[in-house]
Amino acid sequence: MTETADWKNGARGHKFVASFSGGKDSTLALYKAMQVGEAVGLIVMLEEEGQRSRSHGMPPELIQAQAEAIGLPVYTAATSWADYEKNFMILLATAKSEGAEVLVTGDLDVPAHGCWHNRVTQNAGLKLGMPLWEMDHLETVRQFIDLGFVTMLVTVNLSLGMREDDLGRVLTHEYVEELLARGIDPSGRPSDLAGVEKMVGLFINTIPVRVKSGSFSFLELVRHLQQETLQAEAYSYYPLYDIQAQSPLKQALFDHIIVFENVPAQREIENVSQAGSFDFAVEDFTMEEVTF
Incomplete structure (x- = not known):
């Protein structure tokens, strides 16, 4: 088990x-x-x-x-x-x-x-x-509303797509549709950040990482990085500007960025093409996944 x-x-x-x-x-x-x-x-x-x-x-x-x-x-x-x-x-x-x-x-x-x-x-x-674990986000919101619970927005994050006029709005099926139309997941949140049940929008953060290879073999280095990554997960949502403020390097804290995109682009483009949603078709499209 x-x-x-x-x-x-x-x-x-x-x-x-x-x-x-x-x-x-x-x-x-x-x-x-x-x-x-x-x-x-x-x-x-x-x-x-x-x-x-x-x-x-x-x-x-x-x-x-x-x-x-x-x-x-x-x-x-x-x-x-x-x-x-x-x-x-x-x-x-x-x-x-x-x-x-x-x-x-x-x-x-x-x-x-x-x-x-x-x-x-x-x-x-x-x-x-965790009664909600692996539930579909939209299903969770709709079930919450259908059970008769009433939610009024009392805080909003303007940097994540919300607006000041969202304050005081009551969460209804109609409002959920409006959020979706604005590109906002009404139940979107990072996987392991304690208590973000009402935050909505995209969660994107840039995290400074320092790697010391030392005398590690490649396998030892990978294992070491994996362990350090797991230990750092609890702090992965700490604001970058706060990290820079506490470092004497400030804006020069790092000068290279690796972007990880967990988007099934190839499948999505193929589905769009097959659906005939547009006046053009995407053919012979390939995508190579690279893991750093």
Whole structure:
């Protein structure tokens, strides 16, 4: 049995604590878990000052009101990204002492291997439950709306395609269609960034990487790079401008960029051609995938 075998049904028959942001995905995951298990509380991570949630910048009072509405206690910690895991582990230990056996999250796209939540739950002696894991993004949003949940946008990221006039909008099927028409995935988010359930748009970041070959053989170097990459995954969404600000090199931190594009371009172009969607056809198209 693989480590992912019970992720979708991890809360069944167990007491659990939910990693909660107040957003739609964590709410839907909590709802699904409560149908099959018993919730003992919610974990909410705050920014260093403790005035806003780490995920969506929501005031703790709002999340507290959500928790009180369903009769659950809230375990909170004000933390920086650097101390995020340490403080998250402390809250897991607290929840475990209150009877929690499982951590429930609202993640959809986390990888089967190298999952951050899986690692921290194992270290805490808990199991992992992700009721939404591998669900289609659009299906998740539509199911959330169909169940009668009401979501109002209270924060937007203007750099990711959202607009100021999106503030205050209620998430409906019609609004979802509007977002799709604007090229925005209403449930789009990175795979393992804690609590980004209401962020929408493209997540693109440039990450400075330093490689020291030393006396490694090629195989040893590849293994070393793989391990360092896995360890750095928790910080892969740290803003580039903040990294540059903390480095004496500033804008000269790096001078070469390797772009990874996970786009099935060849298949998509062939499908367009076959569909006859345009007045021209693309023929004899080939694509070579290169891994660095």
